[in-house]
Amino acid sequence: MDVPRTVTAALADRPVDGATCLEAGAGVGKTTAGLLADGADRIYAVTNDAEHARTVQDRVGRDHVDRVAVVEADLVATPIASDSVEIITAHGLCNVLPLATLDAVLEELTRVAAPGCHLVVDDYEPLPEDAAMGDLFAVENAASELARGRSALTFYPATTLRRVIVGHGWEFDRERTLLDPVPWTANHVAAHANAARASARTLPDGMGAPLLTEIDRLVDEIGEESTGTMYSLAFRLPG
DSSP, X not given: OOOOHHHHHHHTTSOOTTOEEEEESOTTSHHHHHHHHTTOSEEEEEXXXXXXXXXXXXXXXXXXXXXXXXXXXXXXXXXXXXXXXEEEEEESOGGGSOHHHHHHHHHHHHHHEEEEEEEEEEEEOOOOXXXXXXXXXXXXXXXXXXXXXXXXXXXXXXXXXXXXXXXTTOEEEEEEEEESSEEEOHHHHHHHHHHHHHHHTTSOHHHHHHHHHHHHHHHHHHSSEEESOEEEEEEEOOO
């Protein structure tokens, strides 16, 4: 499985070889692939999405059953033993977590981290005000708020995320830029548009129909866009 260059860059200065690792929010397993490529001894790929769990298992786990355990669990309460993980990654995870959930996830990640554990968090700065993708994200959040009572996305500035993580007892190590600008491809646009449509279609026509119209307009307007910044933060747990 190909490893994105953002994952390679984020892991480049971490001692992955021979380590026990946790990918928090496994997605489709791209960071699991990066950890494997860098020689991780054991990887827990954790996700609460059944489809993602199957994807990671099919793409990575079935060929490396001795090194990869795909764990379908909520990140606020994992079955992983305390003080047992040496490298933790969260690649593109925090932007889908509201602050209260982010705090609960960080508490759980701190519980499973062994003394001296490395934590690598990669995420996105808030988009510039003139970014058309920002308008699409705003509509996605509005539809989600109306449908579920919570936003779909929260873009934390690196400085904010750093303060929150340090507040959980981690020591800041370094920050680096992974992408500037971020290439939001037609596939990214379609994925976020579809997520927004799914929420909008659950609403009464008077609320949902205008949102669907705006989503279609934004998809046509954006096409693809390169804007914003993706950053990587690294931390160590004392001890």
